[in-house]
Amino acid sequence: xxxxxxxxxxxxxxxxxxxxxxxxxxxxxxxxxxxxxxxxxxxxxxxxxxxxxxxxxxxxxxxxxxxxxxxxxxxxxxxxxxxxxxxxxxxxxxxxxxxxxxxxxxxxxxxxxxxxxxxxxxxxxxxxxxxxxxxxxxxxxxxxxxxxxxxxxxxxxxxxxxxxxxxxxxxxxxxxxxxxxxxxxxxxxxxxxxxxxxxxxxxxxxxxxxxxxxxxxxxxxxxxxxxxxxxxxxxxxxxxxxxxxxxxxxxxxxxxxxxxxxxxxxxxxxxxxx
Numbered sequence: 261x262x263x264x265x266x267x268x269x270x271x272x273x274x275x276x277x278x279x280x281x282x283x284x285x286x287x288x289x290x291x292x293x294x295x296x297x298x299x300x301x302x303x304x305x306x307x308x309x310x311x312x313x314x315x316x317x318x319x320x321x322x323x324x325x326x327x328x329x330x331x332x333x334x335x336x337x338x339x340x341x342x343x344x345x346x347x348x349x350x351x352x353x354x355x356x357x358x359x360x361x362x363x364x365x366x367x368x369x370x371x372x373x374x375x376x377x378x379x380x381x382x383x384x385x386x387x388x389x390x391x392x393x394x395x396x397x398x399x400x401x402x403x404x405x406x407x408x409x410x411x412x413x414x415x416x417x418x419x420x421x422x423x424x425x426x427x428x429x430x431x432x433x434x435x436x437x438x439x440x441x442x443x444x445x446x447x448x449x450x451x452x453x454x455x456x457x458x459x460x461x462x463x464x465x466x467x468x469x470x471x472x473x474x475x476x477x478x479x480x481x482x483x484x485x486x487x488x489x490x491x492x493x494x495x496x497x498x499x500x501x502x503x504x505x506x507x508x509x510x511x512x513x514x515x516x517x518x519x520x521x522x523x524x525x526x527x528x529x530x531x532x533x534x
Contacts, residue, residue: 263333289317289355320344340532350405354394369382369383416533423519423522433512440505448498451495455492461484462485
């Protein structure tokens with residue numbers, strides 16, 4: 261039901277080419293040739309003829325529960341299947357074109373031969389060379405299609421790499437700001453404890469915060485009031501610093517979340533570009 265689960269299932273249960281390479285679709289071919297009237301021991305052949313048979317089997321991916329996929333994933337899956345089908349159809353076309361060429365060449369040989377022995381050798385040579393030519397064409401197509409897919413993947417991978425580098429930098433900066441906030445929080449707690457302690461001292465000195473302005477300059481209350489004002493100013497500065505760090509940290513977190521979502525979208529596209 262997810263991209264990761266789909267391709268994990270394909271990797272565990274999917275197809276392999278003859279060389280052992282994992283593929284999403286597969287076109288297999290079986291060639292047979294039967295000949296009549298061609299006896300390589302004879303000097304003359306008796307009405308030489310042949311029948312060439314090409315059996316093609318195309319295997320494509322199918323999701324048994326595609327209707328249960330989300331709308332977006334179902335559309336992406338269908339696009340993927342269409343892409344695989346088009347790839348395998350090209351393999352079919354190469355086989356069919358090769359079969360037509362094989363037929364034309366064999367027909368030409370059957371009308372021009374000097375001896376049965378030579379005809380047999382010529383047929384064997386044409387058969388071998390034509391099959392090799394078809395195989396080369398199939399491999400060349402796979403190379404070209406693979407290069408095209410790689411060209412489609414490279415810009416996506418480049419953007420993902422850039423985004424991941426930025427995400428790593430954002431994560432590092434957010435962690436640093438979290439440590440700074442923790443330190444500021446400790447400083448704020450300590451400063452507020454000092455403020456509360458000074459308030460207690462002012463009360464003990466028979467004073468009160470509203471009376472600080474009327475206290476004599478030399479009185480203990482005045483000294484405590486002055487200390488209280490200093491602590492409050494320092495506290496306000498810490499609050500401003502804390503709020504500034506928090507705002508900056510939250511802005512970076514928002515950027516991180518947006519970039520992470522965009523990167524996940526690119527990864528999703530990359531995973532389906534196969």
